[in-house]
Amino acid sequence: MKKTILCALAALALSSTAYADVIKVGVVGPFSGPFALQGKNFKAGIDAYMALNGNKVGSDTIEIIYRDIPTADPAQSKALGQELIVKEKVKYLAGFYFTPDAMAVTPILKQGNVPMVIMNAATSAIMKTSPLVVRTSFTTWQTSTPIAKVAFDAGVKKVISVVSDYGPGIDAENAFKAGFTKAGGEVVESIRIPLATNDFSPIMQRIKDSGAQGVFAFLPSGPTTLGFVKAYNDNGLKAAGIKFFAPGDLTQESDLPALGDAALGIQTTFHYAVSHESPENKTFVDAAAKAIGNKAELSFPAVGAYDGMHVIYKMIEATGGKQDAEKAVEAVKGLSWTSPRGPVSIDPESRHITQNIYLREVAKGTDGTYINKETQTFEKQGDPGLAAAK
Amino acid sequence: MQTVFSIAIDALAYGMVLFVISIGLSVTMGLMRVVNLAHGAFAMIGGYIASYVARDLGLGYAVAVIAAVVITIIIAIPIERLLYRRIYGQPELTQVLMTIGITFCIIGIANYAMGPTLKTIPLAEPLRGSVDLGFRTISIHRLFAIICGLAVALGLWFAIEKTSFGVKLRASVDNAAMAAALGVRTEIVYAISFAVAVGLAAFGGVVGAELLPVEPYYALRYMVTFLVVVSVGGAGSIPGALIACLLLGAIDTTGRYLMPEFGEFFFYLAVIAIICVFPRGLAGRVK
């Protein structure tokens, strides 16, 4: 067995000795299916980065190989990861929208001598499964914790939490609860609803009956979010003054046109808003909008991918194009730069991105489109989820 | 007590929306004996057209509804001619394969043509907002959906039971050869029924869009729900479908209120229980 690995390593090493090489990066994400929009954003972010920074690092040409995984399907993800490493001989794996898909691939990183840059999957625990993982997106804990403080400071003492019954939802529930109780508030009820919920009226009734002053919600983006926000308005919760708090997944820019006026005034905390004001972001948005074709479809996975590419470029620089996963990861530990989302750095210990989290409110922009208007900044937020899991 | 009323209203509204969207499928499956998994795809096409007409062209909601129904039927005609005709009377599995294939194609095309984002259909002014019922508020659109459901149920019942077309349709369903011998042009009857079913799908897609928003995966996402509702009611039976929708709507709504985390369990356990007691569906005819 050991021999096989050695042979493989030798083979891989041989293939990477040539000077002007093509360095392949395998990107796994949902490019079709219900989450195709997120995959499209991956591609937009990557394309934008390469348009702005060229497709060469030193003398090496970077080539991206996309592989489609429409929904969370770890078996498929593992097969794709294996194929990318063994057949396509990629030196970097990136992408991964869903946590299980990322978790399926982490065990083979060491054997394949390939680092993985996660551009979205937001569960804290992934980082523990392999030392070769770096994440440039966010965790649900990271984005859901500050909103608890926001809610408490807004004078809300009793909150009901409503989350979709799956990994990220449960993370959000725990993160909010931890933050809110610590601040001195009370979570009066925690409701978990099935992912496939079409009609939210009964949930709204439940919220009303709970006597809470505010509601904290986490649902996957798409139709469910739309249904939830509409029900919140239609059932008179907004009119009754029950405040709405959520992490920014809920008011993803690509969903805002559909949410329309219903979403106005909703407060969320998140790491990135397309409307973020900075020269870096302007450059990024212009390039990414061009890549995706329709600016309205642009949202946060694009920035995760953009920064992911930045990290990969740095890794390639550090290793001189040679395949050395450990060295590559080592090189980006503590790396800091100004991302379109603001100043960020890679935490050397957790290899997760440290970044500003912004409080935003859905508002109408100057051109009549809906935006997440940033109103407050929580600086240099790490991932509280990893600590909580211990 | 207030809560009970409130849940009852929600259940009714949800059930009626389900009914409006699913009843077309009941027509294809019960009367034409086609397991039409592409039903949701036609509803989605209707939704897209309505969204385009109302939002991008800025025409009114009423125009959008009519355009959605008419254009969806026009789109469906060649599909019926070229593809569905080949599977009438074929084994169920063949029908499943064909209609899933059609669904995949429509999803792919919708994704390409309309993009992956959610599309909304701006409501007519009088349908926006909510009304206060005294013990709770409910969106006017929900009430509109309830009325639409009742209108569709009555209209279909009338068309099938009281018109000469209904007589021909029932004859064709009971015994196609006999009906043909009596001078009924079954091909035309089938074509019209298919058009009606597709039109109902489109109508349901538009009216239900507030609850089931239009996006490319609409066609697959809700396929199972439609199939379940129709089968529990007993395919082809309008009262059956109505009862099934109200019953499942009530179970779903109550379940989601009382124990949201077990919402799915309630729904599907109820489905299993109902089918075990009524193996042919609530209104299924015993042979």
Add this chain to the structure above:
Amino acid sequence: MSPVFEVANLKRSFGGLVVTNDVSLSMAPGDRVALIGPNGAGKTTFVNLVTGNLPPSSGEVRLGGETVTRVDAIGRVRRGLVRSFQVTRLFQDMTPAEHVGLAVLQRDGRAGRLFGRFLNMTEVMAEVSELLEKLGLAELAYRKVREIAYGQQRLLEIAVALALKPKVLLLDEPAAGVPQSDTGRIEQALADLPPDLAVLMIEHDMDLVFRFAKRVIVLAAGTIIFDGLPADVTKDARVREAYLGNYANASHVA
């Protein structure tokens, strides 16, 4: 001889409509009985009650002295009450050999065996070939049923029934739909049925009834109106009325 098959006061109503009313009959091994009756007399319901596909409102069915009223259709077959169907119900894609083989295996409780092929089971094949031979189907043994003529399918129905080694055989119009040229073979097959088997034949064709039956039962409006020798049946006034209506009586009077 003690009766092998008894029906006592069998009654079945659908809502208010009594379809089978107080029917009793008894058969001994070797009996050859024909059950006739005009359309709508309740023959089909009677068959369903006897075979256990329909529960009776009241009354009893006994097989070899055992009350089987509460035994389901499958249990009755296993206790020796076997039927054939008015319209052949055969497996279109299977061969006559497979049909008979399956029946033999089922009778012996071996149809659930997961391994081995009956074609390789000598004693099963011996029985299969004997039965097919007897009914003149040997040459068709390995053709698919859909390829063989209807008359031969009827014979195969009988072969399948016999393979189950019944004590009581219910033949539901065994010659229905068979062209005139082939009825001879079916009659021959009926004549060759095992002598100790009790046979109840439901039939319209009076020629066949007279040639086959030693006893005729007439069912009309759910009740037995005649139970006796074939020779007497046409003379019976109630039978004439049941079949010919008032017209018969009128002509009689005239």
Add this chain to the structure above:
Amino acid sequence: MTLAVNNQSIPSRPRGGSFRRDLIGVAVIAVFAAAGYILFPDNLALLTRILAVALLVLALDLVTGYCGVATLGHAALFGSGAYAAGILSAHYGINDPLLMTLGGIVAGAVAGLLCAVVMLRAHGLPQLVLSIALIYLFHELANKASSWTGGSDGLSGIMPDPVFGVYEFDLFGHTAYFFGVALLLIAFVLLRLVVRSPFGMLCRGIKEDPLRIRAMGASPNAALAKMYVISGAVAGTGGALSAISTQVVALDALSFTQSAEALVMLVLGGTGSLFGALAGTLIFMLFEDYVSAANPFHWLTMVGVLLIAVVLFAPKGIYGTAAAYFTRRGEANR
């Protein structure tokens, strides 16, 4: 009946025929497996996945193709096997791949029995809906029992030992592939025996006319339940293979999508034939892999077109239609 033993008056069928076909079948699978290994040594993960799904589709063929029970919930059996194998390893430290497979087989069979109890209460369309309800219940159950199954994050920490203590499951997937090929071959040979056995004949009879089978004194439901258990064992093997080879199990193994895909593959290949099931799986998954790699963004349309084309031009499924064509040609030449 004793006198008849040596009186075989009907010509006995050439017995070698079916046995020869078995050998050919095994040989064909072996050749395909070897070809896959030699031609696509870098795609073994995909090929192993195909093997696992092929077992699911074979299992589905047993109940759908051979018994006429249409189901959109067969992944319940597959997923139970996968989770059982995964839980054995992740929670109980039973890492022997053979024991894990055995666990998968048992769990699949039990799930099969459970499903049968519910499924056999109705027929036709309502039955199809029962299967859908079942798969959603299984799915929800696994989601709820997240301390056992990892919920929507998936069950990780599955670390199978080397097979026979020698062959390790490596990055390149050699061991997993051969392990899968071996499982598929064993399952195929056993199933060939089963479908030709008296029981297989009984099931074909049930598919055509359950009432007739009742009139022969056999209980269709008992037979179907038995077939469901066998089917569960086969699907469970596939699930275990999936868990062992990918070392992770997630809710998609118990999903409606997985069930529906399996049904599509079966119908695509041709129901009621083991080769049809295998051909359907191979063609569908290779096609999907090819078009989704060629165009990750719009491949679904291509798959749709393939399905429609099959219904229009090969109504018995690809293998079924091809087989019928060659049989006809063979007869014409005779």
